[in-house]
Amino acid sequence: MRVPREDLRVPDAEADIYLVGLGIGGFERRTVEAHNILSDCGFIAHLTAFDDAIRANYQADVYDLGIINAGSDDPSFVYQQITEAVIAAHRNYRIFGPIALVVHGHPLWLVSSSWELLEKTDIRVKVVPGTTFIDQIIGDLAIRMDRGVQVYEASIFHEEGITPDTRYPLVLSQFGEFASSKLRPSGDTVSRMRPMVERLQSLYRPEQMASLILSPWRGDMEPRVTSVPIRDLSAIVSSAHPGVSLVVHGEEK
Structure with a gap:
């Protein structure tokens, strides 16, 4: 023993x-x-x-x-x-x-x-x-994070006014729960997300890509990924599942 x-x-x-x-x-x-x-x-x-x-x-x-x-x-x-x-x-x-x-x-x-x-x-x-979901995201999005990545809980990122390094990927966990104190947010998702969307659009070039990703929690699921330029981010947040993460792709190739 x-x-x-x-x-x-x-x-x-x-x-x-x-x-x-x-x-x-x-x-x-x-x-x-x-x-x-x-x-x-x-x-x-x-x-x-x-x-x-x-x-x-x-x-x-x-x-x-x-x-x-x-x-x-x-x-x-x-x-x-x-x-x-x-x-x-x-x-x-x-x-x-x-x-x-x-x-x-x-x-x-x-x-x-x-x-x-x-x-x-x-x-x-x-x-x-x-x-972790980070490990899953690296595989599902096939973007490099081994040379640098920034990871924050979405509400903390916004409330603390954190300025990211746009050269490297930014991962915002709990993005779908932004500005909500509930486990299962309800109401107008677009209005709730607007402050975050506008802030990201002020920090990044309009053509810089961003992906909403819901990682699979069962083996029979595929990752749900929607990618758009930052300028179009407001068009996809209405479908943000509470467990979704946002990944802003870096500029480094």
Whole structure:
């Protein structure tokens, strides 16, 4: 049996709660490490589209957090409820093995519950990374990001007045949720997006290309990509899904 270490960053450290990222693109994207950890868990709480697959592949008790996610449009409330559900599972199931919180992509990318759990000093928590939407975008758009890329949450980018380097790609995550405090934005999308569109049009040349991209979260999905010059960006934002990202292509070739 391995001896638990104080530094949970080492590869063989044991934990009470694992924050597991399945990656983007499908259940089969999970790593060997993630699979092995989930095989040892006594309880798995997940916010994914793979409830059936998780139940079929692992012996743990499984709880679909989509029930909590669907119960409110307030992200702060939802993530707090998820955190409390995982902590309660740790209390009730730890005699059966570790607990896992499983999400799409990387567990520390825009998952507030993961950060809240990491702050619990009396619980050993370990992060099990998964591929992020950035990795998926590089493949789906086939644009170079290895020489430089700028990544911001869309609302932060706008509110902080950040000026990008137009030579390199700009990625704005949560673009579809810009200027909304809800998990599922409603109302006039064009009006809500107008300040962001106008700002980007003031920063970039009119002919510089931009792409709205919704990365696939299942293996049977294709990425949804719409590319236009910046001058035409306002014509496509009305169809922006809440999970869509915006990529402004760089000038560097």
